[in-house]
Amino acid sequence: GVWHKFGHAGGSTRRRIPRPPPTTTTITTHKMKTISRTTMVAGTKAAAAPGSVRARAPLATPNRIGNTARSAVSQMAGAPAGRVVVSRRRDLSLNAVYQDGQKLDRPLRVAIVGGGPAGACAAEECAKAGIETFMVERKMDNCKPCGGAIPLCMIDEFDLPSEIIDRKVNRMKMISPSNVEVDIGSTLKPNEYIGMTRREILDDYLRQRAEENGAKVINGLFMGMEQKEGEKGPWTMKINSYEGEEKKKVDLEVDVVVGADGANSRVAKIIDAGDFDYAIAYQERIRIDDDRMKFYENLAEMYVGDDVSPDFYGWVFPKYDHVGVGTGTVINKPAIKEYQDAIRDRAGDKISGGQIIKIEAHPIPEHPRPKRIEGRVALVGDAAGYVTKCSGEGIYFAAKSGRMCGEAIAARSKQGTQMIGERDLRTYLSKWDRKYWPTYKVLDILQKVFYRSNAAREAFVEMCSSEYVQRMTFDSYLYKTVVPGNPISDLKLLWGTVGSILRSNALRVSQGPTVTFGRK
Template sequence: MYDVVVVGGGPSGATAAADLARDGHKVALLDREGRIKPCGGAIPPRLIADFDIPEDQLVARITTARMVSPTGRQVDIPVEDGFVGMVDRKDFDPFLRARAEDAGATRFTGTFLRIDRNNGWPRVIFRNREGREQHLTTRLIVGADGAKSRVGRAEVPGAEDVPLVFAYHEIVAAPRDLALYDPVRCDVIYDGRISPDFYGWVFPHGDTCSIGMGTERPDVDLKDATAALREACGLSECETLRKEGAPIPMKPLKRWDNGQDVLLVGDAAGVVAPSSGEGIYYAMVAGRAAATATAACLASGRPRDLALARKIFMREHRSVFRVLASMQNAYYRSDSRRERFVSLCHDIDVQRLTFEAYMNKKLVKARPLAHLKIGFKNLAHLSGLVRETHV
């Protein structure tokens, strides 16, 4: 009999399992293993500090972000007084699962099938590596099994309605030609020929590099678009080491729990930042909030305490998500809008406030005049009052 069974061992599920186990709860962590999510791998300093990520997990330290427009305009934005850490999910996720196990969680490998409540306490039914069905009896279930969550679709109304971006990337051997590639710079490509409604990326991972793109449109061939991106960046000849694809949710669910014994977190709850698609930090924060909520529910016996997870998360991050969603809706509609967005990124106030918000994961309120200036510039760019100058 477990207190909590966590279904899914990515950053969100592994974090929830580790926190609960450290607090003395009996926890099972069920994961399929062998699946690597397509991910640029960027993590901010706040994540490194809040979740005690060791140095050996960082494969690169990024000091510059380059924005590239449809016409080839390039804007380099320096990361002032810090860096953005890069991780490779093939190593980072197993590290988090192992840390949960070290904290006391019991690991199981298998594929979630269903939840059975016919014999009193809920039982998580899964197929093990031998193909046989097993069950784990528990008081509560945390569904951290990603976008299109099987747990969510079976248990939480509305879980199937979250909008999705389909992401695809290829991990390649990092090129040696520094004229084409900077190992401490992330390139973000806003170009409708690569993605008609999102963006492409080239992110350094030390000895390797992630090249990919995302889109909500099912008619776009992700592999062809990535091939075009590699060609445009001069990276076609790099050795391809891995190819990975998966859906990424773009909006937090209105409800994360079933009002009884199931709570969703991470991609299953839709906690990926709009506009940027950033998910690792928000997944781990949601996992920690899930641990708090399930611990409260176990102590009180009140199912309504499961709703604390969403309340805790949204209280801190709702405003950031709203601003990012508005930016995506405003600028990702067309190449002309994307051109104006990259033009806006020339502004030093935009650069500083963007990275302050990214590093600290909150809207920066220290410079209200800068915010006011940005608001006027944003309106000017969207209305076309600003004349484009290509550099």
């Protein structure tokens, strides 16, 4: 497809305009063997079965989408190229019970619930391996309230095109409760930056890429699921499909389910995965004039203080033709709008006169769920609770967890040729915890130490003026590793931080108590 930019009343977006499908398509498999196949030409005469619902799948091959009577998805003779029909007939369901590790006489069938970065990356990996893959997404143009920052390593690792990056931020300002500003970015190399994206653009790109690799995308709302044949039997997915002009109820039967359906995950509730604390993130997209927008061309701002959040930070992040201005909190959710007013006041003249073009709010998990695997069901992304404390970052970890889960399913099923079980899915979980547990732990400690009071926040901002701290922070963020420090520099930093906290505490006592919104 070709990316185009166009403007409208709600802001600017990019859409991929697909080219007409060719009669013969050349694709590259996961084993890097180039093969050719002939797709059906639109226009041949055939009618869909009554009550059927179409689901997009441009690169679905007939032998992959179920050529047996048990397949819940059948290719329609004469349907437009790459289209499939999800049937509601019971005789087209999976009703065989397979033991873990048992050889299959058909491809493994996986449903991914959710089409954000986690779901799209899981679907891409499964589809590339020859697994029959379904991705269910309720809202294709969803604009999740999100700062939209992604690290440099994600752009390379996930092969993201420059067109989906709105801004390349290489300068930041940390602004303390007393409005002391610290400039950050002097340690960055010329080619290093933080990418700023809009979620509706990023998510759409990742979904389309999964679809191009063979995943079948169903535009519908996941309502629930059950195992009618016992714990080793298939899952029957209940979906309200929005394909076509009217809503239709669809049953889809699969072997494995991946829950990538966000903090309020229905999949997590069904497997009794447990609850977690969550933050409310609130963001306004504000269009400002060109002169003010130029100020934020490659600059992001982070504000800390009890006025903007009692346990997080407020932000002003540049996007394509506007800025995202937002905040979040866990411990005082009813006051979120007061905190949002405060971040706008703190930004002041830099965003004054701007037009609010969109308001967004969404829950964000604070820690991983107690259970992330149950039987043949796995959770990834926000559904699993993969958002870091202190920074609130989740996009990279969502995409990475989806990819790791998809890779584990592909490897343990031997490219979709044998059944897998809980033990197989846990290989993804073990790798994830080994790789990222230190990152989550360090950021958890930082939040507890530096976000607990304005005095600690003042010390945090003062600490950020150190080039050593900036280098360590950016290296850890941009490349997703916990960077080992220099012991002598670490000791100096510790003493300096303690001194900053003591000075800030003394200042707080002399000024009297601060006010936090919404509390009695």
